[in-house]
Amino acid sequence: MFWKFDLRTSSHLEALLDKEDVTLTELMDEEDVLQECKAQNRRLLLFLCQDQCMQKLVRMITTEPPAGVEEIKRFKYPNIACELLTCDVAEINDKLGNEEPLLETLYAFLEQPSPLNPLLASFFSKTVGNLITRKTEQVLSFLRQKEGFLSLVLKHIDTSAMMDVLLRLISCVEPPPLRLETLTWLNEEKLAQRLIELIHPERDEERQSNASQTLCDIIRLSRDQASQLQEMSQPDPLLTVLESQGCVEQLLQNMFSGECTESCVVNGIQVLLTLLEIRRPGFERSYNVNSSILLAIQPHLKHFHQLLLEPPKRNPMLTTQGMLEEPLGNTRLHVARLVASLLWQTFNVTLLLFQGLFFKYTWNNFLHLQVELCVAAILRPCAHEMRLQPGLGAQEYLMPQQDLSQGQALSDTPSQPPLTNENSAHNLMVTHVCVSIYVLS
Structure with a gap:
């Protein structure tokens, strides 16, 4: 026992x-x-x-x-x-x-x-x-x-x-008043500006990388807290500074001061991409992007364009397909990510504006034609040459070209490119957009 x-x-x-x-x-x-x-x-x-x-x-x-x-x-x-x-x-x-x-x-x-x-x-x-x-x-x-x-x-x-x-x-x-007091203190100590100063070609790569990551985390944490805590009487001072036009301009000036280095450009773009985030993977909440960020980036688009043409030099790389004399590189990849994010911002704003005008002026066919051309131009550069044929209904537009009797194409215009495997799906998508606008108008 x-x-x-x-x-x-x-x-x-x-x-x-x-x-x-x-x-x-x-x-x-x-x-x-x-x-x-x-x-x-x-x-x-x-x-x-x-x-x-x-x-x-x-x-x-x-x-x-x-x-x-x-x-x-x-x-x-x-x-x-x-x-x-x-x-x-x-x-x-x-x-x-x-x-x-x-x-x-x-x-x-x-x-x-x-x-x-x-x-x-x-x-x-x-x-x-x-x-x-x-x-x-x-x-x-x-x-x-x-x-x-x-x-x-x-x-x-x-x-x-x-x-x-x-x-x-x-x-x-905690509590929120003490948090706001702490954020105000850190802002008075110019934490955001001093972190941005570290993203500079003259700084070592580890320092630049950690400063960039810290700024990205501050932006995300501040936005999350701002959306969760409604009782804060004042906006987050750190986030306000980071989203200001002057702060973004300082970051861009650092990135393009003197000889551009891959570390500085990549780490700077990571901060810009975080500022342009509308929604994070795994998070349902969305954020509004301050227009001052876009205004600050606009004058430097030429610099990003030049980086796509002449990125920082990289050594040739041996791949499974042979020797790659000029690798794409992390710089051009991040510039592409930034451009895609900027296009999404402007695309989103433009479509929302067009949507409002489109349904407000439901009988204005002149406006409808311009909306059609803009949407089609976004989907395909040469789509502005397409014109709706008034004799065709929606079902005929939606029918694939090869199903028309006697091989007749949707358009008899000589400039219409022949159907290929590459453009068939694209043409169908443009057709759907055009039919939708045509039916609504």
């Missing part, structure tokens, strides 16, 4: 806590230390929350461990320290968020010279991110007192973990 046996095993961790001279590293060597911490073991938490222990934990995640040790073993204690500091236990959060000496030790990591150790940077980012979420007011107050905080984060933006710190400040601050 089970009650005859004592199946409980004495925890080695409890035995260590009974020792008067137990050390922090001894406890961290125990496999169940993190589990016991999350389970809020009172004796363990009292030990960890001592000033001396907390300082050691913070130093572990912000100080390069001694060299000459295997990489996995080198970062064993920093990794465990980060897990303990971010295990979301109230006692640890309170101690770390309310004690300024601990915050100072944590902040000192940003004051180190570049480049930062990527693994330590991820530990720092995770710890700060947890504090921003759990001890929001205390941490924001501390960071806002540091005049060089944003400069230090941007100095280390080539380390991707620094992006997470910025995005936490934008997305994880």
